[in-house]
Amino acid sequence: MRIDINADLGEGFGPWTMGDDAAMLDLVTTANIACGFHAGDPETMRRTMELARERGVAVGAHPGYGDLLGFGRRPQAGVTAREIENLVAYQAGAFLAMAELAGHPATHVKTHGALGNACADDDALADAVARGIRAADPGLAFTVMPGTATERAAERAGLRLIREIYADRTYGDGFNLTPRREPGAVIHDPAEALARVMRMVGEGRIESTGGKQLAAAIDSVCVHGDTPEAVAMARALRQGLEAAGWTVAAAVGG
């Protein structure tokens, strides 16, 4: 009866902000923080880490492609395992040192956007993420989606796992997210999202839109941090889970 709520935060850059990080940090228990490649810069990283430390929210690196203009959401054709090792190691390593500066040691790594998508389907690229994480610190957990290549890679690499589900997204039969452009991909109603999350976490299984079921030890629920409704969704989840008797706490550290 214990569950983590995580969100992607620290997604500003220089003078620009995205979402309401301070409000989100009052609701989530784990923050995945951008590392300067698709968003974030050293000062934004540090300030976000300091806010998290004050609230006891665990922090981890959220590496992405080096693509500020596209926010790391543009696929990179022909990306190699070596490039992904480099991207993850560089950003996770930078993150570890910034977290030390902020007085709040890092707990985990979760990949962002198109980098995450490239690895979810491809065992060789997912293994590259795991090697990048191990190069930064083999004690870091790897946040993965159950049933995908990232879960298998984390297990092969002997890394600690944080198995997450998405509060507001549905799953295809391969247990990847239904693409946003498809109808029913995104759940907008907080009550519906809460009910889904409690069912999946309570029963320890993920359900696909095609009716498939995957048994999974779910550690964390991901909520979005960058949309107008993000704070309302996170609050509904947090309050609903606590009202139902769940302890909401970081999966690792915090």
Added chain:
Amino acid sequence: MRIDINADLGEGFGPWTMGDDAAMLDLVTTANIACGFHAGDPETMRRTMELARERGVAVGAHPGYGDLLGFGRRPQAGVTAREIENLVAYQAGAFLAMAELAGHPATHVKTHGALGNACADDDALADAVARGIRAADPGLAFTVMPGTATERAAERAGLRLIREIYADRTYGDGFNLTPRREPGAVIHDPAEALARVMRMVGEGRIESTGGKQLAAAIDSVCVHGDTPEAVAMARALRQGLEAAGWTVAAAVGG
């Protein structure tokens, strides 16, 4: 009778190269490698580290300002201690993880260009460099110029020191480098540079252009890596020091 020779290498960026890193790595015993802010990118860092590992050359982070166009040589007005902590921690942290990927652990940190100049004269900024290094790894050495703020900061922070002199530059009475624009600032003749280096290292003192002397335990001699004459100068130093009975070896690791 033991001395290190260090050079700033890995100063390419993407498709561009600078200097002849492979030739330099056959001559120096320590390489300071750019970290992606004033030069370098993850793949260039890794390739340079791999070349260094094959030759037993020690590697360390060479952080600079985020200024590719100006190669980190443009002063940044009003830079704060916090910004410098961020710059050094971020880059040194990234470096540590990349060095693990390359199978060749990092030994030290040396600041680059205008960032280095800002810290050489200013104790508060030099302390910020030391805090940035400690955040990345308190076991890293800090490469400093004897008699400057960096040496004092490294000592206060309890970091291991690599005290270096420059083979081809003269010193002002404050034991900072004579600015390049002044006559006599740069020594072009390898034989003259070698004689100077052997005198300073042998006698354990640095001499200024004004005739001042500073007693110093010199660990390393810095040669430039990015000029046409760099390889010839490094070869003259290496061969001259070895011919005179010196053991040329990395100050730390290698």
Added chain:
Amino acid sequence: MRIDINADLGEGFGPWTMGDDAAMLDLVTTANIACGFHAGDPETMRRTMELARERGVAVGAHPGYGDLLGFGRRPQAGVTAREIENLVAYQAGAFLAMAELAGHPATHVKTHGALGNACADDDALADAVARGIRAADPGLAFTVMPGTATERAAERAGLRLIREIYADRTYGDGFNLTPRREPGAVIHDPAEALARVMRMVGEGRIESTGGKQLAAAIDSVCVHGDTPEAVAMARALRQGLEAAGWTVAAAVGG
């Protein structure tokens, strides 16, 4: 009895926005649009231009230093006239072509932030701005502050001038803006700002905090676009000026 209201808009970058451009474009008659160096990117420029065209708002280039992280507000030590020519010509030239794509030809150039500050005091640098503008298109107007080096440079270069005052800022005795850090530098009350603007525009003179007066043919009033109160301030000015019988219209084009 005719006056322009201008604001700096299009200051987002990639996924990030700044201020409420659509609301501001309903209130101002001229927009100075960032060109990709301190803010903006080709698509953000074009979208902002398209919104302006739909509303009949004149558009001009707002070039700045190549400094996204510092939003072009960090002084660049030792910047040369040649560098400023390059910065202005490159950005204004790019702007002209983007404005053609957007179907809304450009009317003027106004410098941004630290680039603007460098030129306000320095005739040689202000002349460099004028040369950069002329290289892009000698028919473009140059937005200047009366009494400063930019006004003199525009006159020397034979460029059309847009003489502007700031609605919410006070002036020192040299008729540059009082630095923000000084008390009384910024006027927060829209009613007070409106009264000031009507007095200065109506009487054709600028008043300094020290009581000096400068006769000036004022063409435009600048309001900020990036603060929470920006829209309220712009609305108060527009409505107040129109209620007092002023025609609010672009200084050039529109």
Added chain:
Amino acid sequence: MRIDINADLGEGFGPWTMGDDAAMLDLVTTANIACGFHAGDPETMRRTMELARERGVAVGAHPGYGDLLGFGRRPQAGVTAREIENLVAYQAGAFLAMAELAGHPATHVKTHGALGNACADDDALADAVARGIRAADPGLAFTVMPGTATERAAERAGLRLIREIYADRTYGDGFNLTPRREPGAVIHDPAEALARVMRMVGEGRIESTGGKQLAAAIDSVCVHGDTPEAVAMARALRQGLEAAGWTVAAAVGG
């Protein structure tokens, strides 16, 4: 009996150089100069333009993807016509103003690397290039490969054409370049390249590796500027063509 020789130059960035631009500018009659997205920066552009002006070499914009690390050679998945209009208009517009600053007006536009490849096969994207060029200046010529989408787009747009062949590359049956990874794609022997060029230019037809022939009015021969053998190849072509009685001169301007 008149032919142009063109090369891609100005491909340095900040402190980094690529190829020997000064030597190449003594041999070619048209230079395609990078515009700051895949290579180049305002000062590098201007310096290259000034060198070209001194030698009477025509200059044009060489726009590419915004990808310094990949030198504009990485394909961009899902690039849209609107993005390509933006990329071409922005860079060509900036180029025009920089060329005015350098006192050497621009004559043409030629796309670079992966941007060029995307347009060679796709009429909608090639039309987008033409619209971008027209937005910058409808008097600019568009450098195209005969038989490809770019030639058709330039004709539809009413732009002046510069039809080019490659001196050191072979053609597939669609009259695009044979991919470099295939055997026989690149011709390394200057004598062989010269013979090929003289045959194609003299007979007014391009031959594919599969034996197909395309009649084409060839205006220009492209030589590479960034390889070690570039200068030797350009010299062999220039001297060979002139010895055979050809007048080597810019296709437009110069």
